[in-house]
Amino acid sequence: MIDYQHTLKTSISVHGTGLHTGQKGSITFVPAPINHGIKFKRIDLPGQPIVNASVDNVIDTSRGTTIAENNAIVFTMEHVLAALTGLCVDNVLIELDMDEIPIRDGSSKYFVEAIEQAGIIQQIAERNYLVIDKEIVFRDEDKGVELKIIPCDTFKIDVKIDYGTEVLNVQYAQLHDLKDFKQEISPCRTFVFLHELEFLLKNNLIKGGDLSNAIVFVNRKVGQEELDRLADLFNKPKVVVKEEGILNNLDLHFVNEPARHKLLDVIGDLTLVGLPIKGHVTATKPGHYSNTEFAKLIKQQMKNL
Ligand SMILES: [Zn+2]
Helix, strand or coil: CCCEEEEECCCEEEEEECCCCCCEEEEEEEECCCCCCEEEEECCCCCCCEEECCHHHEEECECECEEEECCEEEECCHHHHHHHHHCCCCCEEEEECCCECCCCCCCCHHHHHHHHHHCEEEEEEECCCEECCCCEEEEEHHHCEEEEEECCCCEEEEEEEECCCCCCCEEEEEECCHHHHHHHHCCCCCEEEHHHHHHHHHCCCCCCCCCCCCEEECCCCCCHHHHHHHHHHCCCCCCCECCCCEECCCCCCCCCHHHHHHHHHHHHHHHHHCCCEEEEEEEECCCHHHHHHHHHHHHHHHHCC
């Protein structure tokens, strides 16, 4: 059976706020010809520069994955790339009018909905895959991080996270068929620990944050006074810590939603390899740095064949 390339039937926009920059704006998915791949276009900048969704363009992985090319930057693009890979869209131009992709609820759900609303169409060209034919491993022994890929007829991912805290310990997630991405993975939201959140707030690093776009884990004792301060910051009437150790801004979609979100991030970051992958990924304690280093390694080793 031949797999064909796919693009969108029509253009569609998603509006929102960038989590880190606080900028408000929109992205528009625009249909693109065969072999175009995924590219961003900064329509707000002079000359409307293009930024290729390539691992060669990664410039920062500290709070989300950031790419830059032609003097243009795109912050936090992993959730939108995960949505495209999860729905098997090969060719699309993503126009954006700010530095960052809107965070929405911190998952890929809104991008998936928009792409499906626009419609996905088959193109008259065969899909090129990056077929893994040997084991490739990235390891950071100090941090206990390992990402490995082995040959497989399809794209599969197994993830293990371990934060070693009472509220968020060992969790697993898996995706063995991309058909399950929409239901099982795409609604899974990003998460943060309360102490990180406070650091980010203090240093003005999450300007567009509110308590609706992240699961907040509380891994130490915290007084009501502090919670009231958070409630003020986030414009909520009251914030409390729920039994599961998370703030009451939201309910978990799945018990292992954090592990599923990390899986979503792996899909998004590996999209930067530039081709759909046939291989089985096993990721232990993945993060944006290790994901993108792993993507570079895969791209490099496959080039050397
Ligand atoms: Zn993420």
